[in-house]
Amino acid sequence: xxxxxxxxxxxxxxxxxxxxxxxxxxxxxxxxxxxxxxxxxxxxxxxxxxxxxxxxxxxxxxxxxxxxxxxxxxxxxxxxxxxxxxxxxxxxxxxxxxxxxxxxxxxxxxxxxxxxxxxxxxxxxxxxxxxxxxxxxxxxxxxxxxxxxxxxxxxxxxxxxxxxxxxxxxxxxxxxxxxxxxxxxxxxxxxxxxxxxxxxxxxxxxxxxxxxxxxxxxxxxxxxxxxxxxxxxxxxxxxxxxxxxxxxxxxxxxxxxxxxxxxxxxxxxxxxxxxxxxxxxxxxxxxxx
Amino acid sequence: xxxxxxxxxxxxxxxxxxxxxxxxxxxxxxxxxxxxxxxxxxxxxxxxxxxxxxxxxxxxxxxxxxxxxxxxxxxxxxxxxxxxxxxxxxxxxxxxxxxxxxxxxxxxxxxxxxxxxxxxxxxxxxxxxxxxxxxxxxxxxxxxxxxxxxxxxxxxxxxxxxxxxxxxxxxxxxxxxxxxxxxxxxxxxxxxxxxxxxxxxxxxxxxxxxxxxxxxxxxxxxxxxxxxxxxxxxxxxxxxxxxxxxxxxxxxxxxxxxxxxxxxxxxxxxxxxxxxxxxxxxxxxxxxxxxxxxxxxxxxxxxxxxxxxxxxxxxx
Numbered sequence: 001x002x003x004x005x006x007x008x009x010x011x012x013x014x015x016x017x018x019x020x021x022x023x024x025x026x027x028x029x030x031x032x033x034x035x036x037x038x039x040x041x042x043x044x045x046x047x048x049x050x051x052x053x054x055x056x057x058x059x060x061x062x063x064x065x066x067x068x069x070x071x072x073x074x075x076x077x078x079x080x081x082x083x084x085x086x087x088x089x090x091x092x093x094x095x096x097x098x099x100x101x102x103x104x105x106x107x108x109x110x111x112x113x114x115x116x117x118x119x120x121x122x123x124x125x126x127x128x129x130x131x132x133x134x135x136x137x138x139x140x141x142x143x144x145x146x147x148x149x150x151x152x153x154x155x156x157x158x159x160x161x162x163x164x165x166x167x168x169x170x171x172x173x174x175x176x177x178x179x180x181x182x183x184x185x186x187x188x189x190x191x192x193x194x195x196x197x198x199x200x201x202x203x204x205x206x207x208x209x210x211x212x213x214x215x216x217x218x219x220x221x222x223x224x225x226x227x228x229x230x231x232x233x234x235x236x237x238x239x240x241x242x243x244x245x246x247x248x249x250x251x252x253x254x255x256x257x258x259x260x261x262x263x264x265x266x267x268x269x270x271x272x273x274x275x276x277x278x279x280x281x282x283x284x285x286x287x288x289x
Numbered sequence: 290x291x292x293x294x295x296x297x298x299x300x301x302x303x304x305x306x307x308x309x310x311x312x313x314x315x316x317x318x319x320x321x322x323x324x325x326x327x328x329x330x331x332x333x334x335x336x337x338x339x340x341x342x343x344x345x346x347x348x349x350x351x352x353x354x355x356x357x358x359x360x361x362x363x364x365x366x367x368x369x370x371x372x373x374x375x376x377x378x379x380x381x382x383x384x385x386x387x388x389x390x391x392x393x394x395x396x397x398x399x400x401x402x403x404x405x406x407x408x409x410x411x412x413x414x415x416x417x418x419x420x421x422x423x424x425x426x427x428x429x430x431x432x433x434x435x436x437x438x439x440x441x442x443x444x445x446x447x448x449x450x451x452x453x454x455x456x457x458x459x460x461x462x463x464x465x466x467x468x469x470x471x472x473x474x475x476x477x478x479x480x481x482x483x484x485x486x487x488x489x490x491x492x493x494x495x496x497x498x499x500x501x502x503x504x505x506x507x508x509x510x511x512x513x514x515x516x517x518x519x520x521x522x523x524x525x526x527x528x529x530x531x532x533x534x535x536x537x538x539x540x541x542x543x544x545x546x547x548x549x550x551x552x553x554x555x556x557x558x559x560x561x562x563x564x565x566x567x568x569x570x571x572x573x574x575x576x577x578x579x580x581x582x583x584x585x586x587x588x589x590x591x592x593x594x595x596x597x598x599x600x601x602x603x604x605x
Contacts (some may be wrong), residue, residue: 002370009362100453107455109385109408195362196389199382200453202358209359245363254353254360255325 006245008126010238011133012190016210017217017233018140019183024214025229025284026144027176028156032088032207033073036095037066037181039203041188043099046108046198055114059189065102066185069095070177078170099200106200116193129190133234136183141230143179152176153226153284212265213240219268223284315348316375316562319368321387323380324356326506327532328425328547332379332400335551339559354383365390375558378422381407381455388420395561395568398422399554400547402504403459404573414572421561421568423554426460427504428579431543432528433467436499439540439593440525446475447497447524449489449515451505453481460504475501483511490518502529502539512537525591534582535605540593541583545576553577580604 016038023031044065048058069091076087100106116125143149152172154162162169192198217236223229247260320336322329333351340347350373354361365386368376375395378384384398388409398409399422410416413424436443446468451457461477468475476497478489486508493500500519502508508515512529516538519526526539531546533539553576561568581603588595 002366005366005370009359009366013359096453105406105455105458106453107381107385107407109388111408191358191362195358195365195386197382197385199358199385201356201382205357206359209357241359241363244359245367248352248363248367254355254357254364257360258355 001245001249004122004126006241007238008129008194010234010241011129012187012194012237013210013213013241014133014234014237015136015183015187015190016206017214017237018137018230019180019187020210020214021229021233022140022176022180022183024211025223026153026156027173027180029077029084029173029177030088031070031073031177031180032085033069033091033095033177033181034184034210035203035207036092036099037069037184038188038191038206039099039198039200040065040069040095040102041185042192042198042202043102043108043200044185045114045189046110046192047103049110049112049114050108055112059115059186062189063182063186066188067178067182069185070179070181071174073181074170074174074177078173096200103198103200108198110193110196110198114193116190125194132186132190136186137230137234140179140183141227144226144230148172148175157284209240209261210237212261213237215265215268215272216240216243219271226284229284316346317371317373318347318349318558319371319373319376320349320351321361321364321368321376321378321383322351322353323361323383325353326380327509328530329379329400331547332551332554335548335553336377336399336555337551338548339552339555343559354380358382361386369394375562377554377558381409384409384420384422388418392419394419395558396420396422397554397558397561397568399550400425402426402456406455406459410573415570416573417569419568421557421571421573423550423557423574423576425545425547425550426463426575427530427545428543429460429463430467430470431579433464433471433473433501435541435543435599436473436501436527437471438599439527439588439595440499443473443499445497446473446499446501447490447493448475448477448501448503449480449486449493449505449508450477450503451481451507452479454505454507457503457505464501464503481507483507483514486511487514487518490515494518494522494524498524500524500526502526502533502542509533512539520590523591525593526587531580531582534584538584538587540587540591541581541595541599541603543579543581546578546580549578550576 023029041062044062045058048061049055073087073091076082076090077084116128151162151167155169155172159169213236216239217232220235221228221232223232247257340349352364354364361382369391376387378387378398379400381401384401387396396419401424404410404424450461478493480486480489512533516526528542529539530544534542582605583595583603
């Protein structure tokens with residue numbers, strides 16, 4: 001089995017899961033934008049790179065692109081007063097057109113050398129992904145440990161508490177969603193580089209897959225502290241990819257894979273409910289999933 | 290402790306699974322297919338048919354990604370990791386993923402509408418790298434010619450397209466060229482969902498007397514709806530693949546036989562393996578034969594007479 005590949009994909013998806021934890025868990029905001037911003041990240045990167053823009057700059061702009069999508073969803077919710085789920089759906093719908101307009105077509109093959117294939121060796125790719133992953137995780141860890149981050153986390157658990165402290169929860173929702181979607185766009189941008197193409201369908205089914213990864217991670221590492229919550233993203237993403245690959249390796253037909261994931265999810269959810277009876281309240285973050 | 294326990298259970302499961310691997314000395318062909326779409330499925334039937342003739346010499350590892358990008362990447366990486374002798378890729382994203390993952394294992398792609406646009410081939414004559422294949426760009430010029438032959442006094446052709454599909458955009462270039470060559474006026478409308486297709490069809494029906502089926506998957510999935518709208522106004526539907534004519538009442542079309550395309554794909558793969566050819570030097574080809582299909586019921590309903598000279602050429 002391709003263990004290196006599994007870890008590499010795991011690192012890419014762990015950024016997605018981390019973004020998801022920020023919005024779903026810490027902010028208590030079921031943000032559906034993420035499926036769109038994943039595609040946006042890859043789309044912006046692919047079109048910029050194929051027009052000869054510096055790869056690092058392309059990555060940066062694709063991260064910003066994801067952030068803008070997050071800003072839109074957050075603004076729709078905070079200022080237009082639209083329901084959380086609905087504002088995510090609205091942005092997701094609009095992103096479909098936006099992504100097509102960005103790419104100018106539905107599929108771009110990335111043939112230029114970029115950050116991940118600068119040196120054509122397997123270890124190099126792994127090394128770069130590892131550095132990016134570690135750097136992002138440390139950055140997010142420090143951000144969430146600041147005063148601002150503390151308020152942000154409080155917003156998800158108890159919004160009125162934040163209001164009582166004379167702080168505006170909207171501020172934290174907006175910043176939180178911007179960061180969350182930027183992370184997911186980065187994940188999408190790395191994924192596009194890793195598989196070598198950006199396609200309008202790249203975000204298809206990502207939400208459910210990564211939700212599975214998040215829940216698997218949270219069941220292995222119980223997220224009782226911030227550090228554990230962050231680490232659960234890595235463990236979850238890698239375990240998910242490991243299970244995916246090993247199921248294929250076992251000879252399970254891909255057509256049966258989805259039902260396996262469903263069964264797995266049920267098993268893990270039941271495990272959460274009964275396996276840790278009595279300790280439930282210790283988990284941090286919003287508990288609506 | 291719980292953490293370690295859970296983690297170790299997963300790891301144990303994974304090791305048990307991975308130890309079940311078997312190896313054999315047959316020639317191993319990996320087939321990766323992006324989605325269960327009727328054309329791709331037919332191509333695979335052909336591939337299987339050809340390889341089955343060489344009983345036991347080849348073993349096929351067939352995986353479908355079901356349009357899931359993670360699965361597509363995982364399957365592709367795994368085929369490369371397993372170092373199969375040759376990879377056959379059906380569908381553009383799958384072909385791109387494999388091309389990205391290996392520069393050494395020969396790749397034969399098939400049913401790719403626009404290999405140059407998808408950067409799978411540098412040029413049609415000289416794809417370069419470790420890949421070549423077969424394109425399914427339909428014989429649009431022949432299909433458009435059919436409009437002139439069946440309905441010489443055509444007023445305007447309505448075409449519903451989906452500009453988000455690369456295949457459709459690439460194919461429409463040829464369609465427009467053919468329409469202009471035969472001096473047939475046309476109008477295009479964009480639709481990306483079944484609802485939009487019905488709205489566009491209703492709108493086009495007021496101005497057009499022929500619907501031409503564009504090479505868009507969205508249209509193919511909604512041919513029934515398109516036909517229904519056309520029937521209301523007595524509009525002729527033309528073009529598409531074999532099933533569009535036989536099942537969905539398109540009056541007629543020229544098309545490939547996709548099972549035969551699969552056989553051609555397998556033959557190309559076998560040729561590369563047997564003669565140890567460099568795929569990059571083999572030109573991207575089209576299936577050799579085109580077949581003419583008619584749906585006489587549809588023609589009768591519309592009061593059209595199909596010239597005998599054409600009917601004699603038709604397969605059905």
